[in-house]
Amino acid sequence: MEETFELPTLEALVFEYDPATRRALTSALLDYGFEVTATAESTEALDRLRLRAPHVVFVDFDAPTLGGSCFAVLVGETCAEVSVPTLDDEPVTLKVPAGTRSGRTFRVRGRGVRTKRLKGDLLVTVEVFVPESTTQGERSAVEALADAMGAAGGELRSDLTG
Helix, strand or coil: CCCCCCCCCCCEEEECCCCHHHHHHHHHHHHCCEEEEEEECCHHHHHHHHCCCEEEEECCCCCCCCCCCHHHHHHHHHHCEEEECCCCCCCCEEEEECCCCCCCCEEECCCCCCCCCCCCCEEEEECCCCCCCCCHHHHHHHHHHHHHHHHHHCCCCCCHCC
């Protein structure tokens, strides 16, 4: 007998300043079965992320209030729990430490592929996407953060210097 399963609903957050682009992206995501929360305000997007982290976040890197690079830094410092879909109907909540870098893989024991004798582990890899280009304001904000971290004895990208 063939076992069937239904994938859980994936959640998306759209932070887009332009109303037409926000509506178009929301519509496309809904067509693909995503549950979508859309906003033009960076503070609302951050608040929603703190309440419940979605599976994917779309960010307007040219937003006038808080550009995408700064938003990404704030997200990296604030998100601690992420709901991860699994092969069965129950998603798991993964605690992601603040400052986690792209490419880090977490193991969720016993939530992977099931065989007749055991259930494997689920591997979840964090992917952080950085824009190819940034505005002058975003670059200035990231440089200010790097300066502040250097003054505090930290390194913004210590993985590149050693």
